[in-house]
Amino acid sequence: MREYVQISVSQYLEQILLHLKSHGYVKSKRGVRGGHILKELPNKIIIGNVIRDLEGPLAPMSCVSITAYEYCPLEDNNCLLKPLWALIRDQVAELLDNTTLKDLLEGNLYK
Structure with missing residues (x-):
């Protein structure tokens, strides 16, 4: 049950980050040193x-x-x-x- 909650939260946060990215608030970088960073x-x-x-x-x-x-x-x-x-x-x-x-x-x- 705990893994399901973690996956669900992760997917939820990823959707929020995608929205923030599409509106120009964050940018993302792939790879080992990847992640999300504010654009402003x-x-x-x-x-x-x-x-x-x-x-x-x-x-x-x-x-x-x-x-x-x-x-x-x-x-x-x-x-x-x-x-x-x-x-x-x-x-x-x-x-x-x-x-x-x-x-x-x-x-x-x-x-």
């Missing part, structure tokens, strides 16, 4: 961009998405939640767009 310095990698590239828009609801807006029938009735979702979107984007990989690595999340 950690202070140049913006976490908001990484999440958008890997997961899509940051908006919690598509009706407030800037890049992937989708109409919601509740908008016609002055949805009371839409301003809240927009505020959440803005706050999350602000935090993620001002956080770098270096910040995460060094634990500097409270600037």
Whole structure:
């Protein structure tokens, strides 16, 4: 059972690395001294961009998405939640767009 978990984790991490490579965050090298390395310095990698590239828009609801807006029938009735979702979107984007990989690595999340 333990080997299965290790293989599964390895395959999962490999898929993540492939996505990171396809978006230009890492590069790989084959061979004995091979592996993966960042293509940019950690202070140049913006976490908001990484999440958008890997997961899509940051908006919690598509009706407030800037890049992937989708109409919601509740908008016609002055949805009371839409301003809240927009505020959440803005706050999350602000935090993620001002956080770098270096910040995460060094634990500097409270600037």
